Amino acid sequence: MSAAVRLNPDQVRARVEVVPDPELSMITLADLGVIRSVREGADRVIEVVVTPTYLGCPALPLIEADLRTVLADCGHPEGRVTWALSPAWTTEWISEAGRRKLAEHGIVPPGAAGAPLQVRLGLGRPCPNCGSVATRPLGPFGSTGCQTILVCTACRESFAHMKAV
Amino acid sequence: MTSELPVALGARRDHDIAEYALRLGDDALILCQRLCAWVTNAPTIEEDLALSNIAVDLLGHARVLLGLSGRSDGTNRSDDDFAYRRTEREFRSALLLELSNGDFAATIARQLAYTHYTALLYTELAASADEGLASFASRAAKEAEYHCLHASQWTVRLGLGTEESHRRMQAGLEHVWPYAAELFEEDDLTTRLDTDGTAVAPARLRAAWEREVTEVLTEAGLTLPAPSWQATGGRSGLHTEAFAPLLAEFQSVFRQYPGGHW
Numbered sequence: 457m458s459a460a461v462r463l464n465p466d467q468v469r470a471r472v473e474v475v476p477d478p479e480l481s482m483i484t485l486a487d488l489g490v491i492r493s494v495r496e497g498a499d500r501v502i503e504v505v506v507t508p509t510y511l512g513c514p515a516l517p518l519i520e521a522d523l524r525t526v527l528a529d530c531g532h533p534e535g536r537v538t539w540a541l542s543p544a545w546t547t548e549w550i551s552e553a554g555r556r557k558l559a560e561h562g563i564v565p566p567g568a569a570g571a572p573l574q575v576r577l578g579l580g581r582p583c584p585n586c587g588s589v590a591t592r593p594l595g596p597f598g599s600t601g602c603q604t605i606l607v608c609t610a611c612r613e614s615f616a617h618m619k620a621v
Numbered sequence: 622m623t624s625e626l627p628v629a630l631g632a633r634r635d636h637d638i639a640e641y642a643l644r645l646g647d648d649a650l651i652l653c654q655r656l657c658a659w660v661t662n663a664p665t666i667e668e669d670l671a672l673s674n675i676a677v678d679l680l681g682h683a684r685v686l687l688g689l690s691g692r693s694d695g696t697n698r699s700d701d702d703f704a705y706r707r708t709e710r711e712f713r714s715a716l717l718l719e720l721s722n723g724d725f726a727a728t729i730a731r732q733l734a735y736t737h738y739t740a741l742l743y744t745e746l747a748a749s750a751d752e753g754l755a756s757f758a759s760r761a762a763k764e765a766e767y768h769c770l771h772a773s774q775w776t777v778r779l780g781l782g783t784e785e786s787h788r789r790m791q792a793g794l795e796h797v798w799p800y801a802a803e804l805f806e807e808d809d810l811t812t813r814l815d816t817d818g819t820a821v822a823p824a825r826l827r828a829a830w831e832r833e834v835t836e837v838l839t840e841a842g843l844t845l846p847a848p849s850w851q852a853t854g855g856r857s858g859l860h861t862e863a864f865a866p867l868l869a870e871f872q873s874v875f876r877q878y879p880g881g882h883w
Contacts, residue, residue, distance in 0.1 A: 511760055512681020541685070542756030544763060595667025596771050597674035605667065621763045 462531035465502060469494035471526050472504055478518035479600050482557045485519065489549025492540055502527065503536040507545045510601050547602075547620045558618060559584070563603065566620035581617050583608035591615075634819070637810055638751055639694035640713070641820050643703070644856060645742075646686030647714035650704060652735060653679035654871050655722055664725060671771055675732075678764045682757075689753045705875040709865055710858040717800035717852070719864045723793060726779050726786065730793035732772035734801035737833045740765040741826045750818040773837045780841025791843050798846035803853055805830075 463471070472494055473486035485491050485506075492505040504523050508516050520537045527535030547566035550558075555565040564581045580589045588610035595605040598616045607614040656676040663669045684700040691698035698706075717735065722728050743765050746758035779790040805823040814820035835845050854860065874881075 508681075508760070510678060510681060510764060511685055511757075512677040512679065514677065540756075542752075542759050544756075544760035595665075595670055596767070596774075597667075597670045601674045601677060619767070621767075 465494045465496055468502060468504070468527065468530045468532065468535075471530055472523060475519075475522050475526060478515040478522070479513075480558070480561075480563070482561045483550075483554045487551045487554030487557065489551060489554070490519075490545060497536075501534055501536055502530075502532045503538055505538045505540050507540050507543075509545050511541070513601060515600075545621075547618065550618075562615060564606070564615060564617040566618045569620045581606060583611060583613065584615050585613045586611040634817070635693045635695070637814055638754065638819060639690045640810055641814055642686045642690040642693065642754065644713040644715075646683045646690060646703070647712050648718050648735075649679040649686065650683035651712070651714040651867070652676075652718040652731075653683060654867060655718065655720075656728075658722055659725075659728065672728075675768050675771065678768065682761050682764070685757045685761075689757065693753075701875075705872050709860055709868055712858060712860065712864070712868070713856055714860075715800070715803045715806075715852075715855040716861055717797060717803060717855075719855075719861060719867055720797065720800060721863050723796060724789055726789035727793035727796055729772055729775045729779065730790065730797045731801075732768065733776050733794075733834060733837065734797055734804070736765055736768040736772045737830050738801075738804050738823075738826065740769045741829055741833075742821055742823070745821045745826070748818075749820065751820075754819065776837050776843070777841040780838070780843045787842065790841070794838075794843065795846045795848075799848040799850050800852040802848065802851040803855060806853060806856060808856070 469491070472491055473484060475485045477483050477485060477488050480488075488509070490506050490509060492507055494502065494504050497503050504527065506519065506523070516539075520539075523537045524535070527533065527537075546569045548569050550566065558565045562584055564584055567581070581591055582589050583591050583606075586608060588608055590609045591606045592609060593604060594607040594614055597603070598605045602618055602621075603616045604619045605614055606617050653676045656672045656679070659672040660669050663672055683704070687698075687700040687703040691700075691703065717731060720727075720731065740762060743758040743762035746754055747762055749755040749758065776790065779786040781787070805827045807822060807824050811820060811822045815822035815825070831845070838845050
């Protein structure tokens with residue numbers, strides 16, 4: 457075992473929060489807003505509760521494996537990772553820091569989740585290259601399920617946008 | 622004696638939930654497999670990505686629902702057990718989902734029918750008295766809504782596109798519509814689960830579904846089909862001739878390397 461000392465739940469939480477998202481490695485799991493709680497169960501086993509972004513997201517098994525590694529490193533090799541589906545994850549849970557980091561990496565952060573999905577006239581998210589809002593959808597999905605691809609009709613660059621859910 | 626009745630009812634309800642989750646899970650699993658066949662064959666690379674991403678979402682839905690089914694029926698079978706260790710007759714998916722893909726328009730017609738059905742179903746199911754179904758549906762409804770948007774956009778695009786795309790889209794609708802009707806089929810199971818607030822009787826969704834798809838078809842200049850017959854059998858394990866080859870391909874790796882993993 458790599459740690460003789462068993463860290464307490466708050467200390468484990470601090471370690472868990474800085475784990476990078478496997479697909480969007482510029483942001484952490486805390487930035488993404490998926491860590492619900494880190495607590496000690498009645499059986500004294502420490503448990504990390506996580507909410508999945510999308511149910512079929514291929515990153516979920518990787519997140520779980522990364523969290524198990526962190527638990528073991530914190531002196532809790534028997535620790536549990538539990539997926540809580542409800543309440544459902546929403547892009548509203550992405551932190552300000554997370555939004556900033558996405559933008560810095562050319563992924564336009566999501567708008568308000570409650571806003572109606574616009575069907576045919578383009579999403580109007582400002583182009584990260586030239587700032588024009590004359591942008592239109594190129595494809596409903598991008599390199600990950602949570603992104604969509606837009607193209608700017610002004611500078612003709614295409615760019616990724618994290619869709620609001 | 623007094624304690625026996627509630628226990629028996631509880632067991633019956635668990636069994637019902639298992640069967641219900643199996644139906645919905647099998648629908649998602651089988652359509653997932655069909656959509657995967659479009660990868661590298663879709664009209665554009667963006668569409669390759671779209672259909673494969675929708676397939677991945679459906680796989681996620683199937684995994685949650687099949688896991689729930691295995692926990693509810695007491696067998697503790699895993700999602701993999703359900704996917705790979707069952708024969709044709711044990712699948713409960715509606716026939717719509719197993720139909721061969723046809724051309725792109727036929728695939729979109731099926732997406733239109735299925736996604737509007739699941740978006741309505743999951744939205745209502747999010748209020749289910751069963752916590753497992755409710756928490757699944759609260760997440761899946763959001764995903765289904767996005768799939769709906771994708772299918773609706775393509776329906777309009779093909780309907781208003783060229784004479785040929787319009788003709789094919791209408792033909793696709795005529796082809797899949799008799800099968801779409803099976804999604805709204807009722808039986809004792811759905812009635813029981815609807816009565817106690819666990820599930821949504823599919824018939825209750827039908828009017829809203831027709832209103833929604835009619836709206837899309839009207840915008841697309843297409844006609845709502847009025848099929849003269851209605852497919853049935855999938856919910857009791859009676860499938861079409863398209864199903865055995867689908868399952869053989871789907872299960873081939875597992876059959877060749879039983880117990881293998883990487």
